[in-house]
Amino acid sequence: MVPEGLHYTKAHEWVKVEGDRGRIGITHFAQSQLGDIVFAEMPQVGRVLRQMEAFGVVESVKAVSDLYCPLTGEVLEVNSSLESNPEQINVDPYGRGWMIVARIADPDELGNLMTAEEYKAYLAAEEH
Amino acid sequence: MSAATGPLKRTPLFEIHCQLGARMVAFGGWEMPVQYAGILEEHRAVREQAGLFDVSHMGEIEIMGPAALEAVQHLTSNDASRLSVGEVQYSALTTSEGTFVDDITVYKCTSDGYCLTVNAANIEKDLAWIREHMVSGAEVRNTSDEMALLALQGPRAQEILEKLTSVELGRLKYFRFVEGQVIGIDCRISRTGYTGEDGFEIYIPPQHVTTLWNALLEAGAPVGLQPCGLGARDTLRLEAKMALYGQDIDDRHTVLEADLGWIVKLEKGEFIGREALTRQKAVGISRKLVGFEMLGRGIARSHYPLVKGSQPIGEVTSGGPAPSLGKNIGLGYVTVQYAAVGTEFDIVIRDSPIAARVVRTPFYKRAR
Numbered sequence: 001m002v003p004e005g006l007h008y009t010k011a012h013e014w015v016k017v018e019g020d021r022g023r024i025g026i027t028h029f030a031q032s033q034l035g036d037i038v039f040a041e042m043p044q045v046g047r048v049l050r051q052m053e054a055f056g057v058v059e060s061v062k063a064v065s066d067l068y069c070p071l072t073g074e075v076l077e078v079n080s081s082l083e084s085n086p087e088q089i090n091v092d093p094y095g096r097g098w099m100i101v102a103r104i105a106d107p108d109e110l111g112n113l114m115t116a117e118e119y120k121a122y123l124a125a126e127e128h
Numbered sequence: 129m130s131a132a133t134g135p136l137k138r139t140p141l142f143e144i145h146c147q148l149g150a151r152m153v154a155f156g157g158w159e160m161p162v163q164y165a166g167i168l169e170e171h172r173a174v175r176e177q178a179g180l181f182d183v184s185h186m187g188e189i190e191i192m193g194p195a196a197l198e199a200v201q202h203l204t205s206n207d208a209s210r211l212s213v214g215e216v217q218y219s220a221l222t223t224s225e226g227t228f229v230d231d232i233t234v235y236k237c238t239s240d241g242y243c244l245t246v247n248a249a250n251i252e253k254d255l256a257w258i259r260e261h262m263v264s265g266a267e268v269r270n271t272s273d274e275m276a277l278l279a280l281q282g283p284r285a286q287e288i289l290e291k292l293t294s295v296e297l298g299r300l301k302y303f304r305f306v307e308g309q310v311i312g313i314d315c316r317i318s319r320t321g322y323t324g325e326d327g328f329e330i331y332i333p334p335q336h337v338t339t340l341w342n343a344l345l346e347a348g349a350p351v352g353l354q355p356c357g358l359g360a361r362d363t364l365r366l367e368a369k370m371a372l373y374g375q376d377i378d379d380r381h382t383v384l385e386a387d388l389g390w391i392v393k394l395e396k397g398e399f400i401g402r403e404a405l406t407r408q409k410a411v412g413i414s415r416k417l418v419g420f421e422m423l424g425r426g427i428a429r430s431h432y433p434l435v436k437g438s439q440p441i442g443e444v445t446s447g448g449p450a451p452s453l454g455k456n457i458g459l460g461y462v463t464v465q466y467a468a469v470g471t472e473f474d475i476v477i478r479d480s481p482i483a484a485r486v487v488r489t490p491f492y493k494r495a496r
């Protein structure tokens with residue numbers, strides 16, 4: 001459940017590069033650890049985020065978790081359907097559960113993120 | 129919650145929980161299942177069919193002897209003299225300030241013997257307190273290690289348990305118990321619970337609890353019985369406005385402030401805390417535990433501040449989604465002038481005030 005071609009943070013966010021934009025969400029592992037997600041708080045379009053700045057919050061029945069932006073950039077789109085259907089994050093974390101799209105200000109920052117292979121190894125290490 | 133020290137304890141069902149895929153967490157000094165299939169699914173199972181909880185971490189303390197009633201009356205705020213053998217009573221072990229050492233259920237087991245069921249995290253504290261305040265003619269015994277406890281909760285609970293016992297469950301009323309056999313093993317079966325549903329709590333020697341757990345799951349499978357963890361237990365009890373020690377009640381808030389005046393029987397005579405509670409009742413309380421629902425988007429959590437305008441008026445003690453109601457709800461202490469049903473105030477969630485309103489409790493009440 002770690003798709004190839006995405007870039008991953010140690011805080012379990014993913015980013016998919018789409019030209020000069022990055023589509024951002026949380027990983028399958030993150031949603032499975034959280035359990036039933038019942039609330040998502042997303043940023044305003046137009047907000048400028050720095051790499052690894054908190055951009056929002058997801059809440060499961062019992063826990064509150066911050067979300068961190070994998071890349072510096074301006075928020076161009078927000079998945080507003082998460083407001084009424086936050087469980088999409090559980091059901092389809094890499095698809096309908098996407099969270100924001102940001103303009104990629106500095107492509108070099110991708111080098112600070114993990115590849116799918118590296119993230120898999122990171123998860124394996126986390127479990128020990 | 130008092131901090132756990134040393135290694136976490138495990139119930140006899142620990143291995144089974146792991147086999148069932150439970151996520152295990154530390155709770156009250158124990159390693160307990162928080163969820164199996166998922167909190168929302170388990171919550172729904174208890175409201176619509178039935179759920180099975182391992183609550184063997186709970187403590188049991190016996191008070192026996194000719195002065196047992198006197199001892200229980202001295203230690204607790206409710207009136208234990210009203211109990212006949214086979215009856216259960218919700219009560220509080222009170223401090224001299226009228227606050228909680230613990231909240232408990234009192235079982236009258238024999239003409240001169242009571243069994244107190246106490247919170248897992250409080251067993252040692254309660255025992256020390258009870259021993260310190262014991263009267264002559266009564267003896268105290270910690271039977272926690274001799275007792276495992278399962279809670280079978282939900283509208284199908286009776287139908288499931290009936291398959292395994294000849295006890296006439298239909299005649300067992302709410303907050304009553306019987307000693308009887310389930311799958312041929314001597315148990316105490318009580319019609320009690322912590323979910324707001326009909327159901328039973330079954331006290332059984334630890335060496336037999338695995339057999340009983342498996343038998344119940346098998347008997348209940350055709351009607352949708354699910355193993356349930358502490359996560360669902362918490363959302364269920366919050367909807368039913370059942371207080372959680374360490375969050376909603378503690379040794380800093382009195383029984384009257386906790387809106388549990390119905391377990392304070394001042395007229396019964398002397399008990400620890402009676403003076404303080406009598407005084408407080410005469411003067412009136414200055415803060416009160418209320419239930420609220422969120423009007424704005426957001427989930428209240430324990431310790432979030434309650435404000436009216438810019439003025440702090442209290443704090444959330446428990447909060448979360450109410451899956452049966454489709455709302456976000458919570459409990460909190462507020463200055464008493466803001467405690468009336470319908471009063472609106474704000475909950476500060478991540479630095480933003482979000483509107484909430486005091487509502488009648490329990491939030492959820494099952495149809496009887």
